[in-house]
Amino acid sequence: MAPSADISQKEDNGLSAPKPAPGLFTIESIPDKGKGVIAAQDITPGTLLISEPPLLTTAVITSIPTTEADLARALKASSKGIQRAFLSLHNNYVGQGTPLTNIIRSNGYPLGASSDVGGVFELTSRINHSCQPNAYHGWNPLLEEHTVYAIRQISAGEEITLAYHYGGPSEYRKEILKERFGFDCTCSICTLPPSEQKASDDRHVLAQTLDAQIGDAKTVRFNPTKVLQHCKALMRIYEEEDFKDDRLARLCYDVFQVCNMHSDRARAAYWAKKYCDAKKRTGGKDSVAFLEMKPFVKKPERHDCFGVTSDWKSDLKEIPKERSGEVWEKWLWRE
Numbered sequence: 001m002a003p004s005a006d007i008s009q010k011e012d013n014g015l016s017a018p019k020p021a022p023g024l025f026t027i028e029s030i031p032d033k034g035k036g037v038i039a040a041q042d043i044t045p046g047t048l049l050i051s052e053p054p055l056l057t058t059a060v061i062t063s064i065p066t067t068e069a070d071l072a073r074a075l076k077a078s079s080k081g082i083q084r085a086f087l088s089l090h091n092n093y094v095g096q097g098t099p100l101t102n103i104i105r106s107n108g109y110p111l112g113a114s115s116d117v118g119g120v121f122e123l124t125s126r127i128n129h130s131c132q133p134n135a136y137h138g139w140n141p142l143l144e145e146h147t148v149y150a151i152r153q154i155s156a157g158e159e160i161t162l163a164y165h166y167g168g169p170s171e172y173r174k175e176i177l178k179e180r181f182g183f184d185c186t187c188s189i190c191t192l193p194p195s196e197q198k199a200s201d202d203r204h205v206l207a208q209t210l211d212a213q214i215g216d217a218k219t220v221r222f223n224p225t226k227v228l229q230h231c232k233a234l235m236r237i238y239e240e241e242d243f244k245d246d247r248l249a250r251l252c253y254d255v256f257q258v259c260n261m262h263s264d265r266a267r268a269a270y271w272a273k274k275y276c277d278a279k280k281r282t283g284g285k286d287s288v289a290f291l292e293m294k295p296f297v298k299k300p301e302r303h304d305c306f307g308v309t310s311d312w313k314s315d316l317k318e319i320p321k322e323r324s325g326e327v328w329e330k331w332l333w334r335e
């Protein structure tokens with residue numbers, strides 16, 4: 001079940017889509033989880049695991065009442081291989097009629113964060129959930145493929161996981177996962193000993209509060225020092241909880257914006273680079289997010305958010321050479 005190793009060329013935008021190395025994983029039955037994806041070798045963070053087009057998308061649906069018939073028509077027009085792969089996918093709603101719709105409901109991912117079109121995938125749709133996942137996935141509109149990247153070191157024999165739902169304390173996450181996906185989460189951070197569970201839950205709750213405060217436009221404009229303190233506190237939580245998913249990239253972007261708004265080119269450039277590194281790890285260097293942000297690593301002042309005030313004016317030359325220790329930390333967070 002491993003993907004092939006060739007390089008495919010997208011004719012319309014000229015982008016070369018690197019394909020995952022062969023033999024990275026196998027699809028296997030896992031007790032109490034149905035099928036799942038198991039690493040067949042040690043995998044390093046940033047490794048492309050999967051890049052694949054959808055088997056079928058909801059774009060074929062013309063109206064709600066005709067959903068099942070529309071899917072049946074589209075499936076019939078597909079190759080035998082696609083039909084087999086689609087029909088073998090997990091169905092969470094067995095016996096509830098509309099089997100094709102139910103397969104979509106059980107396995108679908110949106111084709112882009114704000115897209116109302118969903119797709120099901122031969123490999124990605126086999127990946128089970130963990131609240132502390134070791135992989136990250138997303139739709140790449142430039143490649144017209146769904147990609148999955150390793151975001152942590154994964155050992156041979158370890159299950160490859162994605163997060164179906166993020167945030168909040170364990171009880172809340174479990175409730176959502178049960179309701180939407182029909183399983184009881186037994187991931188590493190939902191089965192901690194009680195005192196560690198409480199500490200982890202408290203961090204998740206605080207993370208949500210800080211995230212909301214960081215997004216407050218008025219504070220960003222008039223009290224950016226406070227926003228940076230919140231960003232620093234949130235970064236500490238992400239480190240303690242070992243979050244490696246897109247929340248980290250978003251936080252880097254938030255710090256970039258705060259610094260850039262107040263003309264701090266040095267720190268803005270640093271955080272633009274951190275954002276690019278995080279996006280490269282979760283979506284590759286051919287992801288839209290990485291490509292769009294890359295120019296601002298060298299020229300943050302070209303970004304729309306630059307220079308609302310010149311209160312923190314700085315130059316790229318001011319980034320310290322030594323990037324660890326107390327002096328660096330104080331510089332980084334403007335303390």
Ligand SMILES: C[S@@+](CC[C@H](N)C(=O)[O-])C[C@H]1O[C@@H](n2cnc3c(N)ncnc32)[C@H](O)[C@@H]1O
Pocket residue numbers: 032033034035036089090092106107125126127128129130181182183184185186187
């Ligand atoms: C997209 S499918 C994942 C692949 C699926 N296990 C299969 O057999 O093809 C989603 C379903 O897998 C199962 N699942 C996913 N993560 C799980 C987990 N951590 N524990 C138990 N079941 C899980 C649930 O039934 C869920 O609705």
